[in-house]
Amino acid sequence: MTADAPETRFSISNNPSYLYQAYFSYILEYKNGTQADGFFDLELLKKSLNILVRKHYEPVAGWFQARNNSIDVVYYSDKFNDPPVTTQTLDMNYETLSRHVHDCNVELLVPAAPSAAITFEDPDPDIPMIMVKVTYLESNEAVVLGISYHHSLMDGTSFWTFMANWSALCKHLHEHGDITEFDIPHPPTFEFPDISHFYNPSKTFEHPEYILVNPNQFPKRLQPGSEKIVETILEVSVKQQQALRQQARDIGVSFTEILCAVMWKGVNSLRLELNPEIGSKSSLYTCTVNSRTRAGASNNLCASPVTIASREQTVAEIAALEVCDIAQLVHRAIGKCTGEYLSSSYRYLHQQFKQEQDDRCNGRAGKKVMCVFANSASVKCVIATSRTFPIYSTDFGFGTPEYVRPPYWPYDGSMRIWPTPLYDARSSNAPLHVYVCQPEYIDLSLSPLLAQFIKRNID
Numbered sequence: 001m002t003a004d005a006p007e008t009r010f011s012i013s014n015n016p017s018y019l020y021q022a023y024f025s026y027i028l029e030y031k032n033g034t035q036a037d038g039f040f041d042l043e044l045l046k047k048s049l050n051i052l053v054r055k056h057y058e059p060v061a062g063w064f065q066a067r068n069n070s071i072d073v074v075y076y077s078d079k080f081n082d083p084p085v086t087t088q089t090l091d092m093n094y095e096t097l098s099r100h101v102h103d104c105n106v107e108l109l110v111p112a113a114p115s116a117a118i119t120f121e122d123p124d125p126d127i128p129m130i131m132v133k134v135t136y137l138e139s140n141e142a143v144v145l146g147i148s149y150h151h152s153l154m155d156g157t158s159f160w161t162f163m164a165n166w167s168a169l170c171k172h173l174h175e176h177g178d179i180t181e182f183d184i185p186h187p188p189t190f191e192f193p194d195i196s197h198f199y200n201p202s203k204t205f206e207h208p209e210y211i212l213v214n215p216n217q218f219p220k221r222l223q224p225g226s227e228k229i230v231e232t233i234l235e236v237s238v239k240q241q242q243a244l245r246q247q248a249r250d251i252g253v254s255f256t257e258i259l260c261a262v263m264w265k266g267v268n269s270l271r272l273e274l275n276p277e278i279g280s281k282s283s284l285y286t287c288t289v290n291s292r293t294r295a296g297a298s299n300n301l302c303a304s305p306v307t308i309a310s311r312e313q314t315v316a317e318i319a320a321l322e323v324c325d326i327a328q329l330v331h332r333a334i335g336k337c338t339g340e341y342l343s344s345s346y347r348y349l350h351q352q353f354k355q356e357q358d359d360r361c362n363g364r365a366g367k368k369v370m371c372v373f374a375n376s377a378s379v380k381c382v383i384a385t386s387r388t389f390p391i392y393s394t395d396f397g398f399g400t401p402e403y404v405r406p407p408y409w410p411y412d413g414s415m416r417i418w419p420t421p422l423y424d425a426r427s428s429n430a431p432l433h434v435y436v437c438q439p440e441y442i443d444l445s446l447s448p449l450l451a452q453f454i455k456r457n458i459d
Contacts, residue, residue: 006077010059010191012152013070015304016291016346019212019353019370020151023113023131024159027405028145029101030398031094040143040398041174042134046085048170048396049132054080056184057162057302059153060129064118069354071118073129073153083130086111094141101144104408109135110146117215117369118152120360129153130162143398155306157290157299160389161186167396174397188302193295195346198339205336205344209286209310211375212352212368229410232444234434234453241428251324253331255428256385256417260287261327263415263434264381266449268318270442271379279316281378284413285330286310288384289337307342308372309333315379323449373411380413387417387432388425410437 012018032039053060061082062075075081090097100108111131118127133146149159165184172182236244236259248258264285272279291307292299311333318326349370356368372382391404406418414437422430434453436444444450 007074008058008076009065009072009074011070011072012064012304013072013350013353014192014194014346015152016192016342016349017155017304017306017308017370018071018152019349019368020304020306021118021215021369022116022151022371023148024151024156024407025106025110025146025148026159026407027101027104027106027109028147028394028401029098029403029405030143030145030396030400031402032141032143032398035140037140039140040134040136040145040396042085042087044170044174045132045134045396048173049085049166050082051173051179052162052166052169052184053083053130056165057188059190059302060162062129064127064152066118066120069350069357071152081126081128083132084111084128085132085134087134087136089136089138091138093139094137097135097137097142097144098403101403101405104405106146106408109133109144111148113148115215116150116152117367119367142402151304153304154302155290155304156288156384156386156389157292158188158302158304160391160394161188161300162302163394164390167394171395171397186300188300189298190302192301192303192305193297195295195339195343198343199347200340200343203340203344205341207310207345207348208284208312208375208377209308209372210345210349210352210370211372213371213374214367215369228440229412229437230440231408231410232436232438232454234436234444234450236432236434236453238428238431240452241432245428247324248327251327253327256287256387257330257334258323258327259417259434260285260330260381260383261323262449263383263436264330265318265321265323265326266444266447267381267413267436267438267442268315268379269449270444270447272315272319273446274442278378279314279319281315282312282376283315283318283379283381284310284312284375284377285333285381286372286383287330287334289334291337291342294337294339294342307337307345309337312377318379373409373414377413381415382411382413383415383417385417387419387423389419391419392421392423406435408435412437412439 058075059073061080062073111133135144289307291305416435418433
């Protein structure tokens with residue numbers, strides 16, 4: 001970076017989840033049904049990505065810079081930290097490649113990432129905001145895009161808006177050869193709005209959902225003791241969704257809330273049955289909440305404002321409750337995410353960040369990143385839902401994806417609600433998937449609640 005270059009800054013320290021200093025990865029699989037030449041032309045992908053970033057998403061071509069009590073993204077008019085794009089061509093058939101996608105072979109299909117922890121090093125390390133790996137087959141049967149984004153700059157909403165813009169721009173270039181008369185469909189805004197006016201000192205909130213850990217002591221494949229974590233894909237059929245929606249309407253909660261309640265009770269009861277001694281221990285439910293509306297921001301805001309809703313009960317209490325009662329607990333937890341709660345979350349996390357600064361200045365090892373999976377609760381139901389994102393509309397000019405693999409987080413309690421290719425969140429017209437991670441000894445098929453949804457395991 002040149003010291004005299006014109007620069008622009010915007011803060012990420014006002015994003016409620018800026019301490020999510022980690023890369024999240026998605027894998028998009030596209031089938032070349034006609035084996036046409038030029039399928040996902042590499043130069044076209046690179047050109048469209050660079051145009052998008054430099055013209056519309058300047059912070060994505062910038063650098064993190066930690067100074068004093070804030071972290072900024074700094075970008076320059078004459079120097080760019082462009083998203084790196086790597087490629088490979090594999091000698092395998094489409095079915096084999098597809099298995100690697102479904103099994104989330106990140107080592108093969110996702111770009112290798114540096115540490116995502118933002119430090120106070122000088123000069124600042126070049127931490128990419130987005131990284132892309134394009135996998136071709138010698139048979140020309142398919143192309144896979146492995147894409148990682150830094151969660152301090154973007155959340156899931158930001159990422160899929162970015163993907164919608166990139167794919168639309170690429171498609172226009174593919175069809176017309178230039179972008180002279182093209183406007184991206186979702187022009188982004190930046191800088192999460194100030195939420196200090198929400199602060200109410202008379203209201204206090206506990207935040208068991210926000211756990212900060214040393215990133216060097218928290219490997220991605222965290223395993224409780226020697227237990228192996230496996231992922232089970234649960235499939236909620238159209239008929240099952242319809243029944244859950246009716247149940248939700250009857251008690252005044254949302255479909256997501258009743259589905260979360262089923263997951264929480266199913267896992268909780270199974271864990272208690274296997275180990276009755278944990279009845280008095282903590283059972284923690286958390287769910288990511290998009291806080292843009294609460295803060296008065298547009299969904300096109302490129303930021304990381306995810307708030308975590310939580311509810312903590314004992315394991316025995318959750319086991320004793322009916323699903324409808326648990327859904328009410330979930331409903332109240334999500335309803336708690338008001339502006340006051342959002343402000344409280346931000347103030348809590350900012351205090352942790354200031355403590356990190358103080359530790360660093362006084363020679364103590366203090367680097368911390370946020371990871372709810374590190375919570376010590378005996379049962380964890382840590383849910384992220386992506387069912388409303390336009391995931392399967394991502395058309396670069398070569399058709400929509402056959403399958404999109406969600407991030408694989410092999411941590412005890414990790415769950416992700418994920419659409420299937422034909423799923424429409426408004427009509428429940430296709431199956432819905434839930435990816436559930438538990439220790440290997442937990443057999444979800446033994447749960448009367450969860451057995452009906454069992455699809456398959458991924459080690």
